[in-house]
Amino acid sequence: MSIEHTVVFRLVHEPGSAAEQEFFATARETLTGIPGVADFAISRQVSPKSAFTHRFGMVFADQAAYDAYNAHPAHVGFVEGRWVPEVAEFQEYDFERL
């Protein structure tokens, strides 16, 4: 069964800043280049009921594809080099449609 992997988050950067835009552009280029990543999307979180400001979403065909993504050097490098220093807070969710 396919898995929709999502993370909602807030960056340390000012909303609308060049640093924010560069983060998104690099994330898109890096993560969509990893095998198994489908339907990659960046969304703005607009509900006032949450302090998170954005979401990354992607779909994996199965758990094996998801595991391979997590272990891929490009993913590990992005997390260590960009995600950890530039994301103020985040929450992950994974979904399987009923």
Added chain:
Amino acid sequence: MSIEHTVVFRLVHEPGSAAEQEFFATARETLTGIPGVADFAISRQVSPKSAFTHRFGMVFADQAAYDAYNAHPAHVGFVEGRWVPEVAEFQEYDFERL
């Protein structure tokens, strides 16, 4: 711009129970009957990084459609009669794709 309205939650019911299944069936029937609700989906939340167990997702063509849904008697009745007593905890998010 279309808005993806989501809520992740955990029910008071036992996972896999008849009460859980009845809640989902009623939610689907009630909420998909409200004008403006598109792409309604119920998903299981499977990441161990969150205690929420399910998500409702739906798409509105614009803010006016979303507002009409919120004010619709069928939505108000579902929230008061089923959501409040049967949902242990939840978090709403709304997304606009970049």
